[in-house]
Every structure is written in C-alpha cells, then in structure tokens.
Amino acid sequence: MMTLPDLNVLRPASVAEAVEALRAHPGARVLAGGTDIVPNLKYGMYDTQHLVALRGLSGELRYVRESAGPGDLLLGAMCTVDELARSEVVKARLPALADACGQIAGPQLRRMGTLGGNLCLDTRCVYINQTHFWRNALGYCLKKDGTVCHVVAGGKRCVAAASNDTAPVLLALGASVKTVSPRGSRELPLREFYVSDGIHNTVLAPDELLTEVRVPAAAASRRQAFAKLRTRAAIDFPALNLAVALDLDGKVVRSVSLAVSALAARPALIKGLEDLHGRTADALFADELGRRAHKQCKPLTNIGIDPEWRRELLPVLVRRTVLRAIG
Amino acid sequence: MSIGERFPKSDGVVKADGSGLYTDDIAFPRMLHAKILRSPHAHARIRSIDLSAAEAYPGVVATLVGSELPAKYGVIPWTQDETALAVEKVRHVGDAVACVAALDEQAADEALRLIRVDYEVLPSVLTPEDALAHPEIKVNEKAKVGNITKHVHLQFGEVDEAVAGAAAVARETYHYAGSTHVPIEPHCAVARMDADGNLTVWSSTQIPHYVQRELSRVLGLPQSRVRVIQPLLGGAFGGKSDPFALEFCVAKLAIKTGRPVKILYTREEVFYAHRGRHPMKMDVTLALDRDGRIAAVDNRILIDGGAYASFGLVTAYYAGQLLTGPYRFGTYRFDSYRMYTNKPPCGPKRGHGSVQPRFAFEVALDEAAAMLGIDPMEVRRRNFIGEFVETVNGQKITSNGFLKCLELVEEASGWKERHGGKLGRGRGLGVAGSMYISGTAYPVYPNEMPQSGVLVKLDRSGRVAIFSGASDIGQGVNTLLCQIAAEEMHCDPREVTVVAADTDLTPVDLGAYSSRVTYMVGLAAREACQKLAAKLQAAGGATFAEACQRAEAAEGAPLAATGGYRTQKLGGDYRGGTIGASPAYSFTAHVAEVSVDEETGIWKVEKIWAAHDCGKALNPTLVEGQIEGSVYMGAAEAQMEEMVYDEKGLLFGPSLLDYRIPTSLDTPELDSFIVESIDPGGPYGAKEAGEGPLHPAIPAIANAIHDACGIRIRELPFYPHRILKLLRERDARGARGKERAAS
C-alpha cells in the first residue's frame, strides 16, 4: 500500500557495534520497536536509507534492575513499554511510570514500542506527519524540505510537539539517561536531554545511543501521578500530558515537580515552584500549581486540537492530577 | 432455520478462517501494480504532462493520462461530470491526473515522482458560500448556473401563514460538518483482458451493474464484453457506490499491456475518493400550535458538494424529502442548494442526505416543545403520523411501528424517572426519532426493467443455487437468500450456494444503496422460490432431494425459476416527487444518556437505547448488527468525525490516526430493540435496517446534553471546546439574570 524505499538495515549484535554502525553511516536512524520510525519512513519523512536495528541488543538492554548502593532503578532502553506497564517492580515503585506506559498508543503498539524509542520519539505536527504528496501540496515546512512554519507565522524555529508519555513522568521523578557513543558513555539528567527544537529535540548526537534510564531510589517514596488528555481513549498521541511528583512530610510539601508536554518541542518542567515548599498539600495548593502551569504553558496549533481549549484545560487537569497524587 | 431465526451467516466460516477473498487478496501471474498521480492543487489547468522519465524508469510497463479516457461518467446519468483521469483541469487536491503500471508497487510509486505536470493554478472556491458568491470561478462545467449542482425548492401549503399563527416557533441555524465512511478495506480493483477481448474487473464496489455500464461506455466496449465481479467487500457504507478512477485505470491498462493490473488505494487516497456526508448549513424553522402539533416546517439548506456531482442531485432532494415522517406536518417548505466546491466530492454516506436535516429537526422539535412545556417524548407521540397515510409531500407510509419504538426506549431508559434534570447536574437523557426509505422508486437510470432479479436452480442432490446480483457488503443479504429458500422450499439453508454480484452470471441488481436490498432482492428471491416450491409440492417426495428429482423428471429440464422486483409508481405528482418515495419506510427511536464534565466540556455517551421498526426481522442477529453499527456511526459523527481543509483546499489529516473513529473504549453501551410492524409490501413484512437506525443518534445526544447541562449545541461535531464555550455562555446568561433579579 504505502511502499518503503530501498533500505539498508544494519543489525549489530552489541551496543558497541550499534554505535560503530551509526558512526560509519552518517544520517542513519535507529530502529528499535519501529512503531514510530516505520510509519514515518512510509511517509517519506527521513532521507536516509540506512537503519541501525537494535533488536539484537535486547539481551544487553532489556532489563529492570536495581543499582548497587543507592538502590536506584535502572531501566534498559530496549524494555517494551508494555512490560514496564506490567512490571511489578515498576508498578510498586514508579506507579506513575507504569500508568503512563499503559496509556501509550494501543495494546499492539505497546508490545512493540521501547522505552528508549519513546524517550527519543520524534516530535509531531499536523504539517509534517503526512505523506510526501501531502507535504508537497502544502509547500513543505521548516522541519523538512521547507522554509516556512505553518504553526507560528514567521517562525524560525520548529515547534513540532514532543509527544512521548514517558518523558513528563521521568522528568518529574528526576530521572537521568545514559548514552553511549564513539566518544564513550555519559550520563545526564533528563531535564538536560530535551531542547526546544522540533527538528531534533534531544541532545543525542547522530552517533549516540540511549542505553539506560536511571530513576533515583527516592522517587519510590514520592507521591506521583500522570495524566493524559486525548480525543480517544486508545491509540491517540497526547493532546496534553503531565506528571507531578511530591515529597510529603505528613501533609506538608517538602518538594514538588510538575512536567507538562504536548506543547512545543520540549517537555516543560514548570519553573519556580520552590516557594511552595512548606505549603499544605491541599486543594488550594493544587489550584496554585494549576495556575502556574497555565501561566507557563502555551499550547499551539501543531497537533490539531484546539489550543485555547487545551490551555483552559491545563489548570483543571493539573489540579485533578495533584489531588490524585496526594491521595 | 428459516425466516425470523438467528441463522449464522452463510459466509461466516470463510470470514472467520481467513480464507475469504477480498479484492486485494486476488492476484494473477504477471500482474502489474499501478499507482495514480494526484493533483496538489485545488483548482488548476493542466498545461502539459511529461511522462518520459516515468516511462523510462526500471520496472515501469505502461502509463495512462486523461486524454486516453476522455469519456465522462458519473453514477447519475444527468450529471456525468467525471473522467477517470483529469482532462484539461483538476478540481480538488487529490484529483487523479495520471497513472503508472509497474512490476511492483515500489517502482510504480517511485516512477510517479518523476512525472512532470505543468499546472496553471486557478482561483478556487472552498465553501458553498464562496461558490455561490463567485459563479465566475467555475468548478465544474456541468453546472448550468454558476457552481450550482442542483437547486430544489418545494412547498406544500401556506408555510409563512402557519408560522405566523403558531404558538411556539424554534428558528435556528445548524451546521453539520462533513464526514466520510472509513471502511476498513480501502478501494481495490483488478482487471484482466483475455485474448478474445473479454474484460473482467474485480472491484470492491457496491454497484457492480453500474460499474459494468460505465466501464463499457468509457472504454468503448460492448457491455456484453465487460464482466464486473464483486468479491467479499470490507465495508462500504455508501463510499463504494460510485464508479471510481481506479476501475477505469486498471481496465485500460490491462487492455494496453495485455497483463492483469491491480490498484489498491492507500488510506490517503480513500479520503480523496471520499463521496462522504455533505456539510450542510441549515436554517430551520419549526412551528407548533398551542397543543404542540407541528404547524409548519421550513428548511433552507446550503450543501457543500465538492468537485463532482456523484449522487448530489439526489442529495438536494433527500435533504428535504425525507423529513416528512414519523410526524405529521400541516405545511412544509424546503429550499436546498447543492454547490460545487474545489474539494473531494461528497456523496452518499449511510443515511444519505437526511442525517443532517434530521439532526436539526429533532433538536428544533425539542426546543419548540420546551417553549410550551411539553415533554420531548410526549410531543413526538402527539404528532405521530399514523399508518397507511400519505405524507405532506406525497409519500405513502405503510406500516409504522414508531410508537412502539418510543415506548420501548422510554421504558428501557427509565425516561419518566430520569429525564428532566433528574439525574443531577452533568447527566441527562435525550430522545429523537426518524424515518428512512427501504429503497426508492428511482432506478438511477431510466428503464423499464426490474430493479432486482434472482435466479434459483435446484440440483438432484438437493443443493440449491441462488444467483443474485445483490452486493453483500457485510449486511448479510446472501444469508437472507439462504433463509428465504429454506422458508419457501423447506430445504436446508446450509445447503444453499449463493452466487453473487458477477455480471456474467447473476441477474441485474442495481446495488446496495438507499437500503433497497432486503426489500427488493428479498421479494425477487421469494417470487423465484415460490415458483419452485409449487413444483416441488406437486412432485412430492420423502426428502427435499427426492422432491427435486421428481420435479426435474416431471419438468423434463433442469429446475430453475426467476423472480424480479419491478419499480412501482410512487411519489407525489410533481417534479422530484419520486425521489424519496419508497415502497415502505422504517422507523427508529433512540434515547441517549450522556455525562458532561462542566469544567472541561469533555462529555461521554454512556449508553444508547435504540428501537428500530424493520417490519419483520428476517434474521434478528443481522438486524441487531445493523442497528448497533448504525448507532455507532451516528455517535461517532457526534463525537469526533470531521473533514477539515486548509485555505488552499488541502485536507488535514487523511489518515486513520488524524481522522478518528471510535475504538472499543470510546463506544457507548448499545442496547438495541427490534420492532416488527409486519409491512404488507415487504418480503415477509420486512423493511430496511441498514441506514434508518443511524439518524436519531446525533439529535438524541444533543438533546441529552441539553438535559444534562442546559445548553443547545447546533454544530457538529460536539467538540469539547464547543461544549465548554456554550457552558460559559450559559453561565454568563445566568449571572446576568441573577444581576437583573437582584437589582
């Protein structure tokens, strides 16, 4: 029906081989579960012919384990989101992550899609996620083959939306990611992983692979909740999603993190919440968080669902999610 | 198992075990794959097409352009305004321009990119208002005046007088967005020409007979040399009841290359083929006398037709002609314009032309009744038109089980205890009713021949073969034929072979549209079976097989009989009076229960109770399936379906991810009831069940939203942002009211 171009698919058997393959083929893209890249390839969204398939890395990169010492939770990038949703360990320690994973796409896609794939999910916009024919009829756009942004008049920076559901949760929980490249491996906090560029919204270099997510041990004791707004209750990408994590001492808030996404290219960690430490965790507090999110977040026309409505909804969703987290 | 019983579908096993063949499952040795190049412009003149690079591409075997198939076609003979590929002009984004056949799909796709088309972009009109205001921007030369496909103005009685004297008048504007069918199977066609000049086309079509006629005309082949076969079909809903570009392209390319050729539309192409529900702007006036009886209805409708006529002539009539039951009107007027615009063409989608006006009507009825303090159930009962009566526009209603439908949904939903704000803020019930045709008197092209024919043959083994031209599109007509045979001849319905929808082998049936199949094919089949039953009865025998042998011996020839359905003369005695005139009408009532989150505007249909009078359920399982599927489709349009275009006529989101249909988690609980009014004309009393049950869903939901939170939504889809806006307006009115009261 929709044909793929001639592809050269490299099938490394180890992380080292995978990184080498990326280095040797500039422009090559990673094929993990394929749930995003294969449809996008059918849409002709990428020019490369080279794919580096990671199926052979399942042995190395598919695990849920605890680190020695601090007891951080380590999640291999090749875990499917379905197994994370079902994992007893994840459900017990990181219930918001299990919840988010269980709401990604639909049942079949969850069994195919990986954690790494979701964190590195390409940004989305109604003007880019279409066939070549359609984009040509449109006149193309900033993200590919064009010079105009159809979302922001005169815009010079792509604002395609971050559309992953694991990102807000892991941001709120203070996770970090480990990557491997020909230059070695590095670990960086997730909040430094995303950038405000819809064309490529992570700091991953073309020859760099995300291999592991580390969630601090303390995350397990935080009250946490995730919410996803979408038109249908299955399959759809988020129209808005958010995650909140709180440290409570009885009813007193010790700290709070709130992440909101499906806005522009960068999942947003709501800023300046430090003055709320010491407040009582109650409805007024939840309202205040909602107000702050509303002030800092501006949904766009990039994903085709009324952005003013989504902006009005955000404080309501935040409030309800915070109250859910508090319990 | 015969009439009235839940006989499992005759094609159940081949659909369950995966062996059944749909058109894309058919392949032949040396078959080529073809792809169509489409226009990126909404309106443009084609200056030139350069195929040289495409023709030279490895794997390409042949190409095709519009000038090779210049004959115009179209399903309605008076508005044949389409060509297989564009000749001189393209009229919408996605219009077909050229075709390439290659050894595999990938080569065909790659070669398409090498075709150079030089377009002169023309100004376009994208709304019916613009189309009216700019007759000089001529979308389609078929229009005699400006961009008007059809204008219908019909009046019955003194409407203005009646409105002026009325006790309650609801006068509002309603907007219905366009929606499309989304069959899970995309269009597909395969063609093969043999060395003797016989062309065979397999196609996922609801209208094999019309496709045969049009192929013959456009290709310049005698109709007797053209064979159209409809394999198993994966959903249609009216989206496959036109002839389409792919059918002509595969045929012509098969002739050109001497090889079989297949085209399978991508999902995106299905959106450009479209033929879906027309967007309508409706100004509706509904007037009640002080006893709540309908004094007058006046409807002005502006219909957005897209670039080609398709069934648009009929749409312009149906938009008004199908509203005159189940309630009686004293006077009635409607004025409809169906306009050409530079967008994919609209056509018949389940409940063709009447779903939109029914929505407006049923909401207006509730609103006017509320002005008089009359309960919505009561106002519908009070206006019941009766049985064996003629409507204000000359349609003959025979059996009418509408009151029973209302009674059932009223009872099942707990209406009396639960409607009228009794469920608390944010939850409510709504009711709506409707009427629909069981086929029409109008055979699409004028002729004196039967609309349906069936041939039945008996074998000495006791095996029955039924040859039927009818399209089984999943509704189960082939199964009904087995049951009719069993009912009349007392054979085993599992020992019936149905040969269907093959123009070489089966008698003509005009197609699966306007809900004609059960009624018309059913009558034809019954006639044929009754003829044979008489012979079997006379021959006698201990078993069915023995009776067949004895009867054949008596006959001295194979035992076979035919039956047909002849179009009756129906309808009012005025121009257009036959359009919408049906031998029998079905009736439906829904109650919907919704919950509305007033903080967000997000709402949910919790449950729909649907009662449908189908005259007689020849197979209750199949009828329930039609009711449930129809209700699902109506609720889907209320929730989330809309064709949205940008300012250059480009359709947003031609995919199943962007154009959303409800998943299992988005579908309300559906409780369906079958009502049997036993129609004197229908086969065993049967009337239609395939389209009628859709209509009340949308207004029932709108009326339920009003019960839940006091707002009237008059624009589809009922997006949460629209609901929220209306809630805010309601609150502002309330605040102003309180201020006034306080001051």
Add this chain to the structure above:
Amino acid sequence: MRLSALIRLNVNGEDHALAVPAQRTLLEALRYELGLIGSKQGCDKGDCGACTVLARPRGAAGRGEAILSCITLAHDAQELAITTIEGLAGPQGLDPVQRAFADCGALQCGFCQPGMMLSARALLDRNPKPTLPQIKEALSGNLCRCTGYTKIYEAVQVAAGLRSPAQRAPVRSERAEASDSVAQPVKEFAP
C-alpha cells in the same frame, strides 16, 4: 530485480525460506510471498489493527502476543514464531474464538476481524475469564466500522464460556392510529 536477502520465517508452525528486500514488511511477506491473505491492509501504518498477528520468541510456549505486521520488517520477524488467522483453526475445525465470532454475528464485512480475533485469542490465552473492561482494553487497538463492537464483546464472552449468545426477541407493534386527524389532515389510503 531488487536486492534481496534470504530470510527464514516461522509462520503457523511451519518454516519458510524467502528472498525479500530489507524494506519488505512482515504483512507484505505474509500476503504476497506466502499467500497468507487472511491478514489485511487497512491503513498500512499501524493505526487500525487489521494487520494484527500473534508473535512470540521462537521456542516460547503459547501463541504469543498481538503485534502489527504492517510496521514490522520481515527480516525482524525471523526470531519470532508468528501465528496468523490461518493458523488458528486446527484439525478439529475452527478455534472457539472463530466459532463464536461466526455464530454471534460479530462478523459483518469481516475485514477487521482476523486482526480482532487474534487480539481476542491472545487475551483469552493470557486471561481465560476476562471482564468486559478487560475485553474492551485488549481490543482497543483494533478498529471496527461495522459492528459498534457490541457483538464482538459478546463473541469473546461466549468463547470464554462466560455467557451464551443474546436471544432478545423482536417486539410486535400493533396497528397504530394517527395521534389525531383534526389539526393536520393527512390522506389515508387502504393498506
């Protein structure tokens, strides 16, 4: 001739060797190379579920989990054991899921149903007595346009032995007079 490589697929318990290009999807390989036309193309990009097949690692027990074959590369399916709709029936005839779908009227046009039946089969393999919400969730990646899903749920419950098929009888409506003939005269005619 496109550059192809030899792959081995295990489908319905049988090994097949085929030469396909790297970009061939599992759905294309099943339909066009192996002639297993039961899996369908509805959208070809993972939005509708019509291409659903069951997959498990080779050597694993059971039939596997539901995945989408239109966005799986054929080469990547080599390490899997695949079950298509054709592999569900056995020497005893149709699988209970197939039998129930056929008997309960869950099959209208039938096009989405191979995928739907396989998703249902995978659910019952893992959870033999599912609740209605669990059924809905398991099937939420399979779009159906014909049925409104109602008879599909019923068929799954019947296959699971949780209920028998619906048997609600039609209701007769008696001859009904018009509400009144005074205010709005309407011509009557003999039936």
